[in-house]
């Protein structure tokens with residue numbers, strides 16, 4: 001498995017971030033690093049995404065910064081140019097996946113059906129996002145879908161929270177989980193970085209407990 005995917009696996013929970021202002025990127029990155037999750041998936045849902053990725057990557061080079069909600073090849077270019085080390089998308093857009101694969105850019109496309117997974121495999125991918133995880137069937141669905149695709153690892157995202165994340169992380173087919181609960185918009189807008197750091201620390205604890213059970 002490629003280095004980036006191994007890092008994502010090691011981190012265990014990928015914070016999915018929506019930033020309205022790029023100025024919030026550095027203090028948020030600090031809280032994530034201090035809390036023990038030196039990683040963020042900065043979503044292209046806002047105009048600030050590109051600059052936020054640049055801020056985080058430059059000021060916190062130890063961080064694994066990726067871009068989320070990437071829907072176009074133009075966004076791939078902007079994300080990578082800003083420092084993103086991986087690309088995540090809510091669905092499987094063959095144009096975007098092909099573009100990334102041909103350039104060796106790690107891409108984790110959203111899959112929610114066996115057909116999606118098979119298209120991802122056709123592109124040579126072995127890691128996919130499972131989105132939207134809870135509404136699409138949750139852990140039971142992943143267990144069922146992973147049976148025929150034993151080489152595929154899933155990154156469930158959408159509806160993951162501190163109460164259900166452990167059960168996901170205890171499943172061997174799951175590489176890591178994505179979630180926004182520790183980086184909620186209101187916490188960022190109100191500058192509650194101590195609270196974010198605390199939620200991150202709790203998330204780290206959940207990953208380590210779940211990993212002990214996996215062994």
Ligand SMILES: O=C(O)C(=O)C[C@H](O)[C@H](O)COP(=O)(O)O
Pocket residue numbers: 016043045068069070088089090110131157158159160178179180181
């Ligand atoms: O923006 C994207 O690219 C998405 O695919 C959606 C996000 O992954 C989910 O919104 C995160 O889910 P929550 O943790 O339930 O907030």
